[in-house]
Amino acid sequence: MTLFRAAFGAVLLVASIDQTALATTQNVIFNGTIAPTCTLVVATNGTMTVSPDLQSLSSHNSGGSAGTVTLTTTGGVSLSVDPVTTTTVPSADSTSTTWTPTYSAAGAHSIVETGSATSISTPGADLVSVHLAGTKGGSNRFANGNYQATVTLRCE
């Protein structure tokens, strides 16, 4: 009887050792949605200088400089400039000026200088150069004094 119980126990032990643990796996799913976003960081304002014939006041002229803005986006946005509406001119300047804002970009996207809206579909960072040119026609000339203009750079 003792021998039988020992044999039964041994068989039971071997049977239980032979049982492998059942492993299971389960996927954990992560979702993320990024809406179009845009960051504009103005690095420097621009400087306009007058042309020798005094009919152009522009950041393109010698000694002038573009304003610079850092653009960072996910893509799916549009970049544009608004017509210039806010200007300050010296009192000696009584003639009209045509203001033309433009911009270009270099970096993740390459945008040739333009005044029109540009769609940006891919993500990345760019350095945007913003230019402003004021011109006078006919016999009109820019006058002595301080000029100031505001260019609106829009990302939407």
Add this chain to the structure above:
Amino acid sequence: MKHARILATALAVGLAPIAAKAQSMSPMRGEVNSFTDVFAVRVFPANPYDRKIRVEIHVYDQDFQPVDARISPNVFQLASQASRPVLVVVPFGGAAERKVRICTESIPFPNQQTQIRAQICGKFFGRRKS
């Protein structure tokens, strides 16, 4: 009562943007269903600069004409790297739906010869449910 309805609308729209640093405004897209004659959007302008800036919030229609919306607050100072919520309540004006742009504007370096105004605009679509 009217304020309560507007507030309820604002809460009901469920626009729950995730304010993030280094963004000028979030969200930049959104659709809102409203059961009242207004719809509300909560946006989060942010200041990515290392100094305080003055921020203005404006609401425009599709042709960039100003919209008579209630903006709280519409002008404020924002500390460096900070973000804050702004509640915009837009009237439908009798229409069944309305598309607006909500724009965050700032001139970080004022009083210079050629200033650059950075403008981040989000596009939002409100739909009135009956």
